[in-house]
Amino acid sequence: MSNRRWLIGLIVLVVGLGYILSQFILSTMKINELVQQIGHSNAETAQVKYVVLISQELDNPFWREMEKGAEAAADRLGIKLGYIGPIRSNPAEQIRLLEKAITARPDAILVQGMADPGYDQLISAAADQGIPVLTVDADEPESRRLAYVGTDNRAAGEQLGRLVLQDASSNGRIGVIIGSELADNQRLRLEGFRSIIAASPDHEIVDIRSSNISHIGAAQQTKDMLSQDGDIGMIVGFSSLDAGGIVEGIKAAHKEGVRVYGFDDLEITRQGIARGEIIASIVQQPREIGAKSIEWLSSFFNGEKLSDRYYIPTYILEQEASAVGGVRP
Incomplete structure (x- = not known):
């Protein structure tokens, strides 16, 4: 049985590497x-x-x-x-x-x-x-x-900050997932968001992590964040793939009641909002x-x-x- 699993794993790895190589060539x-x-x-x-x-x-x-x-x-x-x-x-x-x-x-x-x-x-x-x-x-x-x-990215961050302050269901402890530490749009959104949150004595940004513009990255960073600080009551994502990943990470960490906010309107984000897993999203118009x-x-x-x-x-x-x-x- 173990040899069979090893063979299946090897086949999956080879197929995955082949796909990546083919995409690079294309x-x-x-x-x-x-x-x-x-x-x-x-x-x-x-x-x-x-x-x-x-x-x-x-x-x-x-x-x-x-x-x-x-x-x-x-x-x-x-x-x-x-x-x-x-x-x-x-x-x-x-x-x-x-x-x-x-x-x-x-x-x-x-x-x-x-x-x-x-x-x-x-x-x-x-x-x-x-x-x-x-x-x-x-x-x-x-x-x-x-x-x-x-997008006026700083203004969009401020818009998200004002939206978060209206949420009375959170304990005010906020985790942040940014798409990339190198992207200027992410930096400006974070600046705008911070400027609004800093003016509220009842809210605090307690952790900031990068998803590297990846749904999987957002999920993993969210799980790790909640494993280290189980009192976080809200997590916001600043890139389009973050909100769906945050929801997945919350489930993987077996947490309940964490409020999620995101950016853009991917289908996974729309579905999450419809199910109540995501509270709201700031939507750009690409x-x-x-x-x-x-x-x-x-x-x-x-x-x-x-x-x-x-x-x-x-x-x-x-x-x-x-x-x-x-x-x-």
Whole structure:
């Protein structure tokens, strides 16, 4: 029996490694294909603009929604759009993809901001070559980026903080799961949230951990957090995959009555709200971010002057609104 289990485990491991390798190869092929497409597009006509959208994670639902919004706007405005990204969230891979995109010389690049000096240098290199870079989701305000289109992340953190203070069912001890310690949008959300919580004598942030933009990571960090401090009455997540993972981690820790708040409206988050496992979520509008980014680039191509940034509003999704498909402003 033990040999059989060992064989099954080995087969599962080999299949898993094979899948990861195949995804890496497909990603590399897609990048090379994109470079060729840009070259063909530039050779065919100077009238059609080619824009590259570099995601944080290729198949993350948030970024796929942004791609859909950008694609719809690009089709309407006669712009060609390329979409690439790491298989898993990987800052080093994002930098490599930005380097690749610049080498291919598209007409513009949409990319998530990243707190990295090398990233700023790449954005400057693109600007030197006449390639405008527009940041989305997270800003890179000290760089030479053209503009930022996305959520006002500090304001969204404040919005979540005010929502949490309205919850009278918690003991006020708060655990926090952030998606990444490197992402500027996560840092700003945490800053905004802290500023609101700090003003309340009845609430305290007792633990902060990173999920590494992973449902499994959020679940594990939540379980560990509750194992070390069983008196935490509320856990909030700042990235789209966190809330569902937090619920799973609470169950794994065999805890009850822990209040959960999250970000965005993935199907798992909507289901959790409908079941009462998640109290509410601050929802961004990635399709609007994608669409507005392309619209702004179209205006720029036509010689119009853009402002420094454009904020797409967020809204609150909670149980009553989720049940009827509505939202609370």
